[in-house]
Amino acid sequence: MVQSTKEPYKEQISHNISLFKKIIYGLCPSCASISIFKYYIKLLGVCPNCGYVINLDKIGDGAAWFTMLITSIIVAVGVYILETIFQPDLWVHITIWFPVIFILSFLIIRPFKILLLCISNKSNR
Ligand SMILES: [Zn+2]
Numbered sequence: 001m002v003q004s005t006k007e008p009y010k011e012q013i014s015h016n017i018s019l020f021k022k023i024i025y026g027l028c029p030s031c032a033s034i035s036i037f038k039y040y041i042k043l044l045g046v047c048p049n050c051g052y053v054i055n056l057d058k059i060g061d062g063a064a065w066f067t068m069l070i071t072s073i074i075v076a077v078g079v080y081i082l083e084t085i086f087q088p089d090l091w092v093h094i095t096i097w098f099p100v101i102f103i104l105s106f107l108i109i110r111p112f113k114i115l116l117l118c119i120s121n122k123s124n125r
Contacts, residue, residue, distance in 0.1 A: 019115075023114045028047040029118040031047060041106070041109055054117065071105050
């Protein structure tokens with residue numbers, strides 16, 4: 001009997017797609033059938049579908065840390081490029097970069113919360 005070597009690779013791809021869907025839609029790390037967000041970034045305490053206890057102590061400030069890291073890199077590069085090319089006044093920087101910081105932070109923190117919950121859920125198995 002010849003064993004196919006493609007099966008584990010195929011399984012790996014489907015797992016990655018599943019993780020991607022969990023991150024995009026904010027699905028439960030355990031059952032992946034329902035969103036675990038109460039509000040945009042506020043998490044529920046327990047998954048209403050499978051009873052998975054969402055323990056925020058596992059991820060700590062990880063999501064906020066990654067959000068600040070990515071946002072600060074993007075804004076620092078943007079400020080550098082804007083300043084070297086156009087040399088605008090300070091009020092231009094303030095009116096551009098404060099909204100960018102808030103928008104990027106709200107966009108980035110939600111996927112990182114789910115990603116870190118998925119990683120902590122997988123490491124406990
Ligand atoms: Zn669940």
